Each structure stands twice: as C-alpha cells, then as structure tokens.
Amino acid sequence: MRFKSQYVANAILSFGLFFMGAQANDNDAEISRPKPKWIELNLDFTAQPALGVAGGLDPSSSSWMQQVAAGLTLGTGLNKNRSSWTGIDHWQIQLELSQFAGNPNLNEQLGTEYPLQSLVSPTGTWITQASLERVEGNNKIDWSLNAGVISIGDDLMEIPALNYYINDTLNTPYNLSVTGLPIAPLTATGAQIGLHHKHLGNLEYAYYNLNKTHQIAASLGVTPLTPKLEGNLQIFQWSINPLANSQQTKTEEGNMPAPLIQLGGYISSTNLDTNSNKNLGEGTNRGIYGTATWPIALPIGEENQIWISSSLSLDPDNNPLASYAAAGLLSQGILPGRPQDVLALGFNRSGFSQSIAPNQSYEAAIELNYKIQISERLQIQPLMQWIINPSGAGSRPAIWATGAQLNLSI
Numbered sequence: 001m002r003f004k005s006q007y008v009a010n011a012i013l014s015f016g017l018f019f020m021g022a023q024a025n026d027n028d029a030e031i032s033r034p035k036p037k038w039i040e041l042n043l044d045f046t047a048q049p050a051l052g053v054a055g056g057l058d059p060s061s062s063s064w065m066q067q068v069a070a071g072l073t074l075g076t077g078l079n080k081n082r083s084s085w086t087g088i089d090h091w092q093i094q095l096e097l098s099q100f101a102g103n104p105n106l107n108e109q110l111g112t113e114y115p116l117q118s119l120v121s122p123t124g125t126w127i128t129q130a131s132l133e134r135v136e137g138n139n140k141i142d143w144s145l146n147a148g149v150i151s152i153g154d155d156l157m158e159i160p161a162l163n164y165y166i167n168d169t170l171n172t173p174y175n176l177s178v179t180g181l182p183i184a185p186l187t188a189t190g191a192q193i194g195l196h197h198k199h200l201g202n203l204e205y206a207y208y209n210l211n212k213t214h215q216i217a218a219s220l221g222v223t224p225l226t227p228k229l230e231g232n233l234q235i236f237q238w239s240i241n242p243l244a245n246s247q248q249t250k251t252e253e254g255n256m257p258a259p260l261i262q263l264g265g266y267i268s269s270t271n272l273d274t275n276s277n278k279n280l281g282e283g284t285n286r287g288i289y290g291t292a293t294w295p296i297a298l299p300i301g302e303e304n305q306i307w308i309s310s311s312l313s314l315d316p317d318n319n320p321l322a323s324y325a326a327a328g329l330l331s332q333g334i335l336p337g338r339p340q341d342v343l344a345l346g347f348n349r350s351g352f353s354q355s356i357a358p359n360q361s362y363e364a365a366i367e368l369n370y371k372i373q374i375s376e377r378l379q380i381q382p383l384m385q386w387i388i389n390p391s392g393a394g395s396r397p398a399i400w401a402t403g404a405q406l407n408l409s410i
Helices: 005-030 106-110 162-164 213-218
Strands: 037-054 062-074 092-101 124-134 143-151 190-199 201-209 230-239 260-273 282-298 303-313 321-334 342-352 361-374 378-387 399-409
Touching: 037 260, 124 213, 162 213, 162 303, 162 321, 190 213, 213 230
Parallel strands: none
Antiparallel strands: 037 062, 037 399, 062 092, 092 124, 124 143, 143 190, 190 201, 201 230, 230 260, 260 282, 282 303, 303 321, 321 342, 342 361, 361 378, 378 399
8 A cells, every 4th residue: 555646745845845944944053143032933744644454445545644834923921931921921923824735535535424634634725823812921810812813722622632642533622523613724713711710720711703714714725625604603611730739740751731620611603605415514503511631540651641521512403413422541651761652542432413414323433552752853653543333324344544643843
C-alpha cells in the first residue's frame, strides 16, 4: 500500500520549507535584531498518515493529512510574570492561519461515519483566529475575554487529555456534530467571557453568531462542507481543577494534563441554506455535557490519569448525535529511560439520532497510541485504531487501521 505521490510531495515540500525556515532562523540569529518582547510567533507542522489494515469497504485505503499553523500574538505581558502584570499587560491580539493538505476522504473509503484523523478538513488555507483577548492574571478573582473571529475553545468544551489522541471522535471534545458549530478550523464571530476564582473554579459564557461562518471559511479559497446558514450558538460552562490547592503535585518532569471537572450546556438555533436531501440537523439544538480527568496510582508508569466524558442531546430530532460517551487512560514514563513518553488508550461510543438516521445505531472507536517525546519541539506518535460497527448500519465488518502523528514546532 502506498500513499499517492501528491501527498508525499506535499509532505516533502512542507518539511523542506519548515527546516529551511528553522535553519534560516539559526543562521540569522546573530546578525538580526532581537525579537521585540511584545511579539510571539509560532509555526507548527502536524502530519497524520493513516492506512487500513483489515475490514471496511476498502481495507487497502490510505491517507496523508497535514496541517501547517502560523500564529502571531501581540501583547505587552508576553514576557512578564503574570503576578507583575498591570492593566494593559492582560490584553493580547491573536492571529492564526492554518493550511490543510492531503486526502480527507479516508473514512468514506473505509466506510466509517467519522474520520480516523483529527486533521480531516477541506484542504486549503483557513482563518482560524483573529481576536482581541484579555487573559486572567494571578489574582484570587479575575476575568477573561476573547472576542472576534474564534472557534469553540480557550477552556470552553476543552479537555486537555484528548490532545493525546488522533481519532477525530476522541480528539474532538464530545464529538459535537451539529452542522455549523464553530469547531476548529471552522470559526464564527463571537465573544467568550469568563470569571475565574482560585478556589471555586471558572464560570464561562460564550455567544457565537453563525451567519458568516461559511463566508469566513471560504474567504481564502477553501470550499467548506458547512452550507451557508443563519443562527447562533450559546455555551454555559463551569470547570475546576479540584486538586489545584492540594498537596498532590506532579513529577518533576511530568507533562500530563491537570486534573479537571467540567460541566456545561449549549443551545443553538440554525437555519441551513442547502438543497441537500440529507437531514443535516437544524432548528433548535440543546445539549448537556460533562467530563472528569483524575490522577490514579498504577503499577506501571511514573504518572497515570483516567478520564471520562459524555454528552446528551436534548433535541435528538434536530441533532445527528443523540448521545456520546468516552473514557481513557494516560500513562507517562512506562519505559525505562523514557520519562516523558506517554501511552494513551481511549474508547468512545457515538449514538446516532433515530429521527435523523433511523437505520444507524452507533459507531465506536478504540485507539491505542504511544507518544515518543524526541525533544520539546518534535514528537512521533504511532497508533492502532479499531472501529466497531462502522457507519452504525450493522452490516460492515469492524475496521483495523494504523498510522502515526508527527508534530514539529518552532
């Protein structure tokens, strides 16, 4: 089995540009001016090769998806300790573009409802953020704001433990499937505000205007799958690190996510401008969700965490995903001499709406991967996936697939 030559060419070109940029930075470091302390630049390359092993419609299918994300942050507090911030130091301007390339159709070739790769998106360049943000400081009580062109995130529906997974249904919190919701790289105009208390946690609210979601996605030439629509989305959430003030601390070299309890709900109202015969779900959509991440002691690894998450649609007649449940284990340092490597095991079940998809029951995914921390800037993550009841129809054999994820950042 071989990837198409164009995907290989894309990968080689991206790697070449990436390393040339890094080398140029190194060579010019001594003769260029120091970077201003109020500017932060980020360049990240992520690749996800995947291929079928057995089962599905076409077991020989393969795919290469990649993303290059370029971010710019402007703010006077970037290189200061938060405890010394004054008023203007809390404010930042955030700009980000993401370029996607590859074959986003692997799940169709294999016959699954959901992608096996979290990078699956229409190819091209996306505006993934253009916002003004206020970041909370170290005060006992503080507030935050993020307004502009944004996606769901910045603590809202964000589960750091899921960053260790590649399957889209495990990597996307709660596998939200309502058409038009601004899940990255899709964005909308909106604002998110949070109230933060050191002991009581974080209370957050967000409002997104979805009327220009399609137009923003298409502004740089992308052909988005989301049709033009009118509507809005509101999210309410409370979250807390229950061990933030306890004596329990991480290992010195630990890089595991912090403990987390998160509870929330959402309500959206959408009217789709489409001639599609497929019921994509529109109208009023309400749902509730929750997650917990917790450290546990196990005879393996230097540090271990378990996590669970679940969501329930209160309007299954309008929501393609009626229910969702997931759980997983993260174990760091299970091999001698590899203290920062992380083993991840995850399972989920996505239950389809019987009103929208009466012939589909559920689709489940199991993923096992191992993140090899080569350096702070480079990680390689081989994986195996098992898709149970592909497409939810009950007529297709389970799918075994393999692949990897490569992360490189400057």
